[in-house]
Amino acid sequence: MNMGTKATKLISNEPNKQTKKSLASYGAQALKSAKLTSFGLSRKQESDICLSCGECCKRYWITILPNEAKKIAALKSVSLKDFLENACVLNVKLFTKTTPGVLTFPTTFFPKRVFEIVKKEMGAVPESFFIVPQLVLLRLEKNTFNFLEKKSKTEMRFACNYLKANNSCEIYPARPEPCKLFPFIAMPDYREQYPFCGLYQKTSKDLSIESRIYYKKVQQYFKDVNDLGFDRVWRYQPKSGLLFLGEKQIGDISIRELIQMTPRKDGD
Ligand code: SF4
Numbered sequence: 001m002n003m004g005t006k007a008t009k010l011i012s013n014e015p016n017k018q019t020k021k022s023l024a025s026y027g028a029q030a031l032k033s034a035k036l037t038s039f040g041l042s043r044k045q046e047s048d049i050c051l052s053c054g055e056c057c058k059r060y061w062i063t064i065l066p067n068e069a070k071k072i073a074a075l076k077s078v079s080l081k082d083f084l085e086n087a088c089v090l091n092v093k094l095f096t097k098t099t100p101g102v103l104t105f106p107t108t109f110f111p112k113r114v115f116e117i118v119k120k121e122m123g124a125v126p127e128s129f130f131i132v133p134q135l136v137l138l139r140l141e142k143n144t145f146n147f148l149e150k151k152s153k154t155e156m157r158f159a160c161n162y163l164k165a166n167n168s169c170e171i172y173p174a175r176p177e178p179c180k181l182f183p184f185i186a187m188p189d190y191r192e193q194y195p196f197c198g199l200y201q202k203t204s205k206d207l208s209i210e211s212r213i214y215y216k217k218v219q220q221y222f223k224d225v226n227d228l229g230f231d232r233v234w235r236y237q238p239k240s241g242l243l244f245l246g247e248k249q250i251g252d253i254s255i256r257e258l259i260q261m262t263p264r265k266d267g268d
Protein backbone atom coordinates (compact mmCIF):
# COMPACT_ATOMS: atom_id res chain seq x y z
CA MET A 1 0.00 0.00 0.00
CA ASN A 2 1.28 3.45 -0.92
CA MET A 3 0.76 5.38 2.32
CA GLY A 4 1.88 8.65 0.73
CA THR A 5 -0.93 8.60 -1.86
CA LYS A 6 -3.53 7.59 0.72
CA ALA A 7 -2.53 10.34 3.11
CA THR A 8 -2.69 13.02 0.38
CA LYS A 9 -6.15 11.88 -0.64
CA LEU A 10 -7.45 12.03 2.91
CA ILE A 11 -6.09 15.54 3.44
CA SER A 12 -7.27 17.03 0.13
CA ASN A 13 -10.87 15.72 0.17
CA GLU A 14 -13.69 16.48 2.59
CA PRO A 15 -14.27 13.05 4.15
CA ASN A 16 -17.52 11.31 3.20
CA LYS A 17 -19.46 9.15 5.64
CA GLN A 18 -17.44 6.01 4.84
CA THR A 19 -14.09 7.84 5.10
CA LYS A 20 -15.12 9.39 8.43
CA LYS A 21 -15.83 5.90 9.73
CA SER A 22 -12.43 4.66 8.49
CA LEU A 23 -10.69 7.64 10.05
CA ALA A 24 -12.39 7.02 13.38
CA SER A 25 -11.40 3.39 13.38
CA TYR A 26 -7.89 4.29 12.18
CA GLY A 27 -7.60 6.77 15.05
CA ALA A 28 -8.72 4.21 17.61
CA GLN A 29 -6.25 1.72 16.18
CA ALA A 30 -3.40 4.24 16.30
CA LEU A 31 -4.28 5.19 19.86
CA LYS A 32 -4.45 1.55 20.85
CA SER A 33 -1.11 0.66 19.28
CA ALA A 34 0.54 3.79 20.73
CA LYS A 35 -0.13 2.37 24.18
CA LEU A 36 1.55 -0.93 23.38
CA THR A 37 5.22 -1.75 23.77
CA SER A 38 7.33 -3.24 20.98
CA PHE A 39 6.24 -6.66 22.27
CA GLY A 40 2.59 -5.81 21.58
CA LEU A 41 1.73 -5.76 25.29
CA SER A 42 0.69 -2.89 27.54
CA ARG A 43 3.51 -1.27 29.54
CA LYS A 44 1.94 -2.62 32.73
CA GLN A 45 1.77 -6.18 31.34
CA GLU A 46 5.37 -6.04 30.15
CA SER A 47 6.63 -4.50 33.36
CA ASP A 48 4.79 -7.07 35.54
CA ILE A 49 6.29 -9.97 33.57
CA CYS A 50 9.86 -8.63 33.71
CA LEU A 51 9.70 -7.52 37.33
CA SER A 52 8.76 -11.03 38.38
CA CYS A 53 11.64 -12.49 36.37
CA GLY A 54 14.89 -10.56 35.67
CA GLU A 55 16.43 -13.74 34.21
CA CYS A 56 18.12 -12.10 31.20
CA CYS A 57 19.85 -9.70 33.62
CA LYS A 58 21.07 -12.65 35.68
CA ARG A 59 22.18 -14.99 32.90
CA TYR A 60 24.12 -12.92 30.37
CA TRP A 61 26.96 -10.49 29.95
CA ILE A 62 25.46 -7.33 28.44
CA THR A 63 27.59 -5.82 25.68
CA ILE A 64 27.69 -2.06 25.19
CA LEU A 65 28.64 0.19 22.29
CA PRO A 66 30.55 3.49 22.73
CA ASN A 67 27.48 5.76 22.45
CA GLU A 68 25.61 3.60 24.99
CA ALA A 69 28.52 3.95 27.44
CA LYS A 70 28.22 7.75 27.20
CA LYS A 71 24.46 7.63 27.89
CA ILE A 72 24.86 5.39 30.95
CA ALA A 73 27.71 7.51 32.37
CA ALA A 74 25.59 10.66 31.89
CA LEU A 75 22.56 9.06 33.57
CA LYS A 76 24.69 7.96 36.53
CA SER A 77 26.39 11.40 36.68
CA VAL A 78 29.86 9.86 36.53
CA SER A 79 32.66 10.55 34.08
CA LEU A 80 33.04 8.26 31.08
CA LYS A 81 36.46 7.29 32.46
CA ASP A 82 35.01 6.29 35.81
CA PHE A 83 32.21 4.29 34.18
CA LEU A 84 34.43 2.41 31.71
CA GLU A 85 37.18 1.68 34.23
CA ASN A 86 35.01 0.63 37.15
CA ALA A 87 31.59 -0.47 35.88
CA CYS A 88 32.65 -2.45 32.81
CA VAL A 89 34.68 -5.55 31.99
CA LEU A 90 36.57 -6.48 28.82
CA ASN A 91 35.31 -9.66 27.13
CA VAL A 92 37.52 -11.09 24.37
CA LYS A 93 36.02 -13.97 22.38
CA LEU A 94 38.10 -16.10 20.00
CA PHE A 95 36.49 -17.89 17.07
CA THR A 96 38.49 -20.14 14.74
CA LYS A 97 38.76 -18.54 11.31
CA THR A 98 41.24 -19.16 8.53
CA THR A 99 40.07 -16.72 5.83
CA PRO A 100 41.20 -13.07 6.13
CA GLY A 101 38.60 -10.50 7.21
CA VAL A 102 37.61 -7.90 9.76
CA LEU A 103 39.21 -8.57 13.20
CA THR A 104 40.91 -11.73 11.92
CA PHE A 105 44.49 -11.95 13.16
CA PRO A 106 47.23 -14.60 13.05
CA THR A 107 48.12 -16.36 16.28
CA THR A 108 51.75 -15.35 15.76
CA PHE A 109 50.65 -12.01 17.29
CA PHE A 110 49.43 -13.72 20.48
CA PRO A 111 51.45 -13.05 23.64
CA LYS A 112 53.03 -16.27 24.94
CA ARG A 113 50.76 -16.39 27.99
CA VAL A 114 47.56 -16.15 25.90
CA PHE A 115 48.92 -18.63 23.34
CA GLU A 116 49.54 -21.15 26.13
CA ILE A 117 46.01 -20.74 27.55
CA VAL A 118 44.53 -21.42 24.08
CA LYS A 119 46.91 -24.33 23.47
CA LYS A 120 45.96 -25.93 26.76
CA GLU A 121 42.30 -25.72 25.77
CA MET A 122 42.56 -26.76 22.12
CA GLY A 123 45.71 -28.87 21.88
CA ALA A 124 46.75 -27.61 18.45
CA VAL A 125 46.39 -23.83 17.99
CA PRO A 126 44.96 -22.71 14.60
CA GLU A 127 46.84 -20.18 12.42
CA SER A 128 44.36 -17.38 12.96
CA PHE A 129 41.29 -16.33 14.91
CA PHE A 130 38.36 -13.96 14.54
CA ILE A 131 38.91 -11.88 17.70
CA VAL A 132 35.87 -10.13 19.18
CA PRO A 133 36.77 -7.56 21.85
CA GLN A 134 33.75 -6.06 23.59
CA LEU A 135 32.98 -4.14 26.72
CA VAL A 136 30.27 -5.58 28.94
CA LEU A 137 28.48 -4.36 32.04
CA LEU A 138 30.00 -5.54 35.31
CA ARG A 139 28.30 -8.53 36.94
CA LEU A 140 28.41 -9.04 40.68
CA GLU A 141 27.27 -11.74 43.03
CA LYS A 142 24.22 -10.30 44.66
CA ASN A 143 21.12 -11.19 46.51
CA THR A 144 18.45 -11.61 43.83
CA PHE A 145 15.55 -11.85 46.24
CA ASN A 146 12.41 -10.84 44.43
CA PHE A 147 9.91 -9.17 46.72
CA LEU A 148 7.16 -9.30 44.08
CA GLU A 149 7.12 -13.08 44.22
CA LYS A 150 7.64 -12.96 47.97
CA LYS A 151 10.16 -15.81 47.84
CA SER A 152 10.93 -17.02 51.31
CA LYS A 153 14.62 -17.71 50.65
CA THR A 154 17.19 -15.27 49.44
CA GLU A 155 19.21 -16.36 46.44
CA MET A 156 22.81 -15.33 45.70
CA ARG A 157 23.57 -15.20 41.98
CA PHE A 158 25.80 -13.32 39.61
CA ALA A 159 23.74 -10.60 37.97
CA CYS A 160 24.11 -7.31 36.15
CA ASN A 161 25.45 -4.63 38.47
CA TYR A 162 22.38 -2.49 37.70
CA LEU A 163 19.75 -5.10 38.56
CA LYS A 164 17.96 -4.11 41.75
CA ALA A 165 16.51 -6.55 44.30
CA ASN A 166 12.99 -6.02 42.92
CA ASN A 167 14.25 -6.89 39.37
CA SER A 168 13.97 -3.29 38.17
CA CYS A 169 16.80 -1.72 36.23
CA GLU A 170 18.79 1.09 37.81
CA ILE A 171 19.64 2.56 34.38
CA TYR A 172 16.37 1.76 32.58
CA PRO A 173 16.20 4.94 30.40
CA ALA A 174 19.79 4.31 29.20
CA ARG A 175 19.81 0.49 29.19
CA PRO A 176 21.74 -0.95 26.22
CA GLU A 177 20.08 -2.38 23.11
CA PRO A 178 20.61 -6.06 24.06
CA CYS A 179 18.44 -5.42 27.14
CA LYS A 180 15.71 -3.79 25.03
CA LEU A 181 15.78 -6.44 22.33
CA PHE A 182 16.18 -9.61 24.38
CA PRO A 183 15.75 -12.33 23.14
CA PHE A 184 16.11 -10.59 19.74
CA ILE A 185 13.80 -12.84 17.75
CA ALA A 186 10.30 -13.73 18.72
CA MET A 187 9.38 -16.45 16.27
CA PRO A 188 7.45 -19.45 17.59
CA ASP A 189 10.18 -21.88 16.35
CA TYR A 190 12.69 -20.38 18.75
CA ARG A 191 10.37 -20.06 21.72
CA GLU A 192 11.48 -23.31 23.34
CA GLN A 193 15.07 -22.00 23.53
CA TYR A 194 13.95 -19.35 26.04
CA PRO A 195 11.46 -21.12 28.32
CA PHE A 196 12.45 -18.82 31.21
CA CYS A 197 11.43 -15.63 29.34
CA GLY A 198 7.79 -14.96 30.16
CA LEU A 199 7.74 -11.96 27.85
CA TYR A 200 8.79 -14.06 24.88
CA GLN A 201 6.23 -16.74 25.72
CA LYS A 202 3.40 -14.19 25.73
CA THR A 203 4.16 -12.28 22.53
CA SER A 204 4.16 -13.06 18.84
CA LYS A 205 5.99 -9.86 17.98
CA ASP A 206 8.98 -10.31 15.68
CA LEU A 207 11.92 -8.11 16.68
CA SER A 208 14.06 -9.14 13.71
CA ILE A 209 13.93 -5.67 12.07
CA GLU A 210 15.09 -3.88 15.23
CA SER A 211 17.69 -6.61 15.74
CA ARG A 212 19.02 -6.20 12.20
CA ILE A 213 19.45 -2.45 12.79
CA TYR A 214 21.35 -3.24 16.00
CA TYR A 215 23.58 -5.85 14.30
CA LYS A 216 24.54 -3.23 11.70
CA LYS A 217 25.75 -0.99 14.54
CA VAL A 218 27.74 -3.92 15.96
CA GLN A 219 29.30 -4.59 12.55
CA GLN A 220 30.30 -0.92 12.30
CA TYR A 221 31.85 -1.19 15.79
CA PHE A 222 33.88 -4.25 14.68
CA LYS A 223 35.06 -2.33 11.63
CA ASP A 224 36.07 0.67 13.74
CA VAL A 225 38.06 -1.53 16.14
CA ASN A 226 39.66 -3.28 13.16
CA ASP A 227 40.61 -0.06 11.35
CA LEU A 228 41.40 2.30 14.23
CA GLY A 229 42.45 -0.06 17.02
CA PHE A 230 40.67 -0.93 20.27
CA ASP A 231 42.31 1.83 22.31
CA ARG A 232 41.17 4.53 19.86
CA VAL A 233 37.57 3.34 19.91
CA TRP A 234 37.60 3.08 23.72
CA ARG A 235 39.58 6.00 25.14
CA TYR A 236 39.31 4.52 28.64
CA GLN A 237 39.30 0.83 29.38
CA PRO A 238 38.17 -1.53 32.14
CA LYS A 239 40.67 -2.78 34.66
CA SER A 240 39.87 -6.46 34.16
CA GLY A 241 39.30 -8.70 31.16
CA LEU A 242 38.10 -12.24 30.46
CA LEU A 243 39.17 -14.51 27.60
CA PHE A 244 36.69 -16.84 25.90
CA LEU A 245 37.03 -19.59 23.30
CA GLY A 246 33.70 -19.18 21.56
CA GLU A 247 31.33 -18.87 24.51
CA LYS A 248 33.52 -20.79 27.00
CA GLN A 249 35.55 -18.73 29.46
CA ILE A 250 39.15 -20.00 29.43
CA GLY A 251 41.12 -17.36 31.34
CA ASP A 252 41.80 -13.68 31.83
CA ILE A 253 43.34 -11.12 29.50
CA SER A 254 44.73 -7.60 29.86
CA ILE A 255 44.18 -4.64 27.55
CA ARG A 256 47.91 -4.69 26.72
CA GLU A 257 47.66 -8.32 25.59
CA LEU A 258 44.57 -7.57 23.49
CA ILE A 259 46.30 -4.65 21.75
CA GLN A 260 49.31 -6.84 20.98
CA MET A 261 46.99 -9.47 19.44
CA THR A 262 45.04 -6.96 17.33
CA PRO A 263 47.54 -4.45 15.90
CA ARG A 264 45.77 -1.64 14.05
CA LYS A 265 45.84 -1.91 10.26
CA ASP A 266 47.51 1.48 9.67
CA GLY A 267 50.47 0.32 11.80
CA ASP A 268 50.60 3.57 13.90
S1 SF4 B 1 21.22 -2.84 32.27
FE1 SF4 B 1 19.26 -3.12 33.30
S2 SF4 B 1 18.02 -4.30 31.86
FE2 SF4 B 1 20.16 -4.51 31.23
S3 SF4 B 1 20.90 -6.38 32.22
FE3 SF4 B 1 21.39 -4.66 33.58
S4 SF4 B 1 19.65 -4.53 34.98
FE4 SF4 B 1 19.01 -5.77 33.25
Ligand code: SF4
Pocket residue numbers: 049050051053054055056057182183196197198199200
Ligand atom coordinates in the same frame (compact mmCIF):
# COMPACT_ATOMS: atom_id res chain seq x y z
S1 SF4 C 1 12.87 -10.03 28.92
FE1 SF4 C 1 12.26 -12.14 29.47
S2 SF4 C 1 13.99 -13.00 30.59
FE2 SF4 C 1 14.22 -10.76 30.58
S3 SF4 C 1 13.25 -10.05 32.47
FE3 SF4 C 1 11.71 -9.93 30.87
S4 SF4 C 1 10.64 -11.90 30.98
FE4 SF4 C 1 12.55 -12.16 32.08
